Amino acid sequence: MLTGKLRSIFRRENGPASHGSSHAKGPAGSQPGAAPSANAARIMAAAASRKGGKKDTLQTRQSRGLEQFFFNVRDIVGLSILDCAGANQDNIDFLINLGHKVYSQDLVRNLDDAFGRDPAEQTNPSRIEYFLKQNFEYPPEALDGVLLWDSLQFMSPALLNATVERLYDVMRPKAYLLAFFTATERATQVPSHAFRIADNKTIVLAERDVRNAGQVFNNRNLEKLFGKFESVKFFLTRESLREVIVRR
Amino acid sequence: MSMWNKKEDPPAPRPASAPPAATVNVPEIKKEPTPVSSTPFRTPEPDSRNTATIGKSVKIIGQIFTKEDLYVDGDVEGTIESQENKVTVGPNGRVQASIRAREVIILGQVQGNVETSDKVDIRKDARLVGDITTSRISIEDGALFKGSIDIKKAEPKAAAAAPAAAPAPSPAVATPAQQPYSTVATGAGAPAAKR
Numbered sequence: 001m002l003t004g005k006l007r008s009i010f011r012r013e014n015g016p017a018s019h020g021s022s023h024a025k026g027p028a029g030s031q032p033g034a035a036p037s038a039n040a041a042r043i044m045a046a047a048a049s050r051k052g053g054k055k056d057t058l059q060t061r062q063s064r065g066l067e068q069f070f071f072n073v074r075d076i077v078g079l080s081i082l083d084c085a086g087a088n089q090d091n092i093d094f095l096i097n098l099g100h101k102v103y104s105q106d107l108v109r110n111l112d113d114a115f116g117r118d119p120a121e122q123t124n125p126s127r128i129e130y131f132l133k134q135n136f137e138y139p140p141e142a143l144d145g146v147l148l149w150d151s152l153q154f155m156s157p158a159l160l161n162a163t164v165e166r167l168y169d170v171m172r173p174k175a176y177l178l179a180f181f182t183a184t185e186r187a188t189q190v191p192s193h194a195f196r197i198a199d200n201k202t203i204v205l206a207e208r209d210v211r212n213a214g215q216v217f218n219n220r221n222l223e224k225l226f227g228k229f230e231s232v233k234f235f236l237t238r239e240s241l242r243e244v245i246v247r248r
Numbered sequence: 249m250s251m252w253n254k255k256e257d258p259p260a261p262r263p264a265s266a267p268p269a270a271t272v273n274v275p276e277i278k279k280e281p282t283p284v285s286s287t288p289f290r291t292p293e294p295d296s297r298n299t300a301t302i303g304k305s306v307k308i309i310g311q312i313f314t315k316e317d318l319y320v321d322g323d324v325e326g327t328i329e330s331q332e333n334k335v336t337v338g339p340n341g342r343v344q345a346s347i348r349a350r351e352v353i354i355l356g357q358v359q360g361n362v363e364t365s366d367k368v369d370i371r372k373d374a375r376l377v378g379d380i381t382t383s384r385i386s387i388e389d390g391a392l393f394k395g396s397i398d399i400k401k402a403e404p405k406a407a408a409a410a411p412a413a414a415p416a417p418s419p420a421v422a423t424p425a426q427q428p429y430s431t432v433a434t435g436a437g438a439p440a441a442k443r
């Protein structure tokens with residue numbers, strides 16, 4: 001009953017979305033100036049109050065990548081979704097209300113715990129293995145969706161490849177993964193954000209800090225990185241961001 | 249003149265200087281009885297009276313079963329079970345145990361699975377590594393949580409629907425939410441708690 005209702009609500013909100021073929025480069029999907037939804041406004045107000053009224057680091061924007069992610073898992077309940085944004089009430093509420101089981105962790109924070117802040121430290125194989133064990137120890141093909149947000153771009157090539165390899169193992173076939181990468185070439189330092197889901201296509205971002213980028217990413221790099229996966233789809237946004245939807 | 253003397257005898261300053269020493273001791277002693285004799289204005293006190301406390305310097309290894317609220321501010325390794333009640337892990341609490349309760353509030357550190365029939369509340373600086381099974385969850389910003397969240401929404405509905413449908417007797421079928429309570433009462437809850 002409840003899940004059926006949720007499904008119909010979700011379908012209504014989601015509307016028709018283009019379900020392009022793999023490797024299709026989507027249009028600029030991000031609309032930073034778009035009027036925030038009521039939920040986004042509520043999240044921003046709450047976040048601002050926690051930050052003592054500072055709103056400058058908060059922004060709401062629409063995300064085609066997120067929209068596609070949820071479009072792809074529409075009409076299904078009881079999925080296992082891994083959210084790497086760290087535990088926050090908004091994401092948990094949103095995913096739970098869709099009827100999914102939520103796995104939560106703060107991947108960027110865990111990176112710091114395991115390696116410190118410098119990607120150059122992320123080369124030790126035993127530490128990489130430890131990190132993977134700490135963060136991605138799930139049964140094979142256990143996850144139906146993974147929200148990585150911007151965490152991958154702070155990983156060195158060695159760690160990144162190992163992480164993507166492990167993600168391939170723990171995701172079930174046809175499962176989707178969402179990741180954000182900076183589209184700025186030669187960016188050595190990239191802001192890290194906390195992501196909150198306002199609705200199925202709107203996110204509220206709060207800047208956490210600025211970090212060293214693990215490597216330079218372009219479409220070719222990313223295609224190569226996710227070469228083992230079935231498809232990779234890019235959405236280039238106005239904020240020099242590549243939103244990537246990957247299908248296992 | 250005698251009037252002046254009389255006024256000096258029950259000097260107001262004397263009680264003022266003497267009581268500090270006395271009052272310091274008195275409240276400590278009176279803290280225990282006050283909840284009992286306190287006037288009905290103090291509503292929160294019954295809670296504290298019905299709460300078992302594991303203090304900061306206490307370490308327990310084993311299984312804890314309780315039929316009253318539990319406040320853990322020390323170390324616990326094992327299992328904690330208080331199915332009808334609330335378990336609070338205080339800011340100094342370090343729990344390496346699975347917790348089963350009606351409601352769990354975490355302000356300290358917990359490593360283990362948490363299962364509640366009502367609510368899990370993870371406060372600001374809390375740290376929880378483990379899987380959660382609950383009906384409702386609240387996580388404050390700044391809390392660290394690593395694990396899964398499984399919401400069981402069916403239980404309250406079934407619990408609400410069943411008594412309405414068959415109010416007279418309520419055997420085992422009536423409410424899944426109440427079943428664990430009976431198992432705790434009989435003391436058979438511990439093995440049942442394990443999957």
